[in-house]
Structures are given as C-alpha cells and as structure tokens.
Amino acid sequence: xxxxxxxxxxxxxxxxxxxxxxxxxxxxxxxxxxxxxxxxxxxxxxxxxxxxxxxxxxxxxxxxxxxxxxxxxxxxxxxxxxxxxxxxxxxxxxxxxxxxxxxxxxxxxxxxxxxxxxxxxxxxxxxxxxxxxxxxxxxxxxxxxxxxxx
Numbered sequence: 001x002x003x004x005x006x007x008x009x010x011x012x013x014x015x016x017x018x019x020x021x022x023x024x025x026x027x028x029x030x031x032x033x034x035x036x037x038x039x040x041x042x043x044x045x046x047x048x049x050x051x052x053x054x055x056x057x058x059x060x061x062x063x064x065x066x067x068x069x070x071x072x073x074x075x076x077x078x079x080x081x082x083x084x085x086x087x088x089x090x091x092x093x094x095x096x097x098x099x100x101x102x103x104x105x106x107x108x109x110x111x112x113x114x115x116x117x118x119x120x121x122x123x124x125x126x127x128x129x130x131x132x133x134x135x136x137x138x139x140x141x142x143x144x145x146x147x148x149x150x
Contacts, residue, residue: 081118
C-alpha cells in the first residue's frame with residue numbers, strides 16, 4: 001500500500017503525513033510542485049526524525065508520476081466521491097491519494113483514479129484536514145487488508 005500526496009500546500013500536513021506513513025510502514029509518493037520548499041523547517045519539525053525512516057519517492061509532476069511503474073489501483077479521497085470509504089474493499093497494493101489542501105486535484109487526476117472515495121460528514125461540514133482524512137482511510141485500508149503493524 002502507498003500514500004500519494006498530490007501537490008501539497010502545507011508543510012505541516014505533509015510532515016504529518018510523512019510521519020504517519022513511516023509509523024505505519026506505508027510507502028509514500030509526493031507529486032510536486034509543492035506549495036513550499038521541500039526542505040522547509042516546518043516540514044522537518046512536523047515529520048520529526050520519522051522522515052529518516054520513510055520509504056518515499058518524489059515525482060516532479062503528475063505526468064512523471066503517471067509515466068512511472070505503478071502497481072495497484074489509484075484510490076482518490078475527494079469531496080466529489082460517490083462511495084463512502086467504509087463501503088470500499090481495499091487491496092494491499094492500493095495507492096491512496098489526497099489532493100492539495102487548497103484545491104484538491106484537477107479533473108485529469110479525477111479521471112485517472114480507479115476509485116473516488118468520500119468521508120461522509122454531517123452538514124454543514126464539507127471536508128476534513130487532508131492529514132486527518134488520510135489517517136482515517138489508511139487505517140481502514142490497513143485493517144481490511146490485515147497489514148497493520150503489530
């Protein structure tokens with residue numbers, strides 16, 4: 001399983017997601033450009049020393065990510081999703097993607113996704129923080145596939 005960050009805007013969220021992936025033993029793909037310098041002090045602070053234990057790959061762009069060898073389904077977390085994440089059957093090689101905090105992902109990425117999942121929220125709430133969303137869905141995916149670290 002992999003966690004995929006599409007053009008993140010906020011270094012603290014990115015650091016938190018890197019820490020989450022490292023702690024759960026999940027690989028991470030970071031698709032640039034980012035809305036901050038990747039060596040940003042806030043990124044290092046949020047990710048702490050966990051970043052040093054993270055299996056991650058940087059991609060210069062969406063097209064470079066797409067042209068690389070990718071296994072499994074691309075599962076997009078989006079407020080425009082039709083299926084609740086709790087109703088989805090995850091597989092061990094799924095790639096769970098979160099979009100930019102400010103804008104999500106463009107239509108091209110939506111169309112490339114094999115599944116588009118939503119976290120149901122009580123109105124008037126529209127969305128959750130991307131790090132929180134990724135943690136919820138990644139936890140469920142790992143539970144379903146029995147790949148939780150023990």
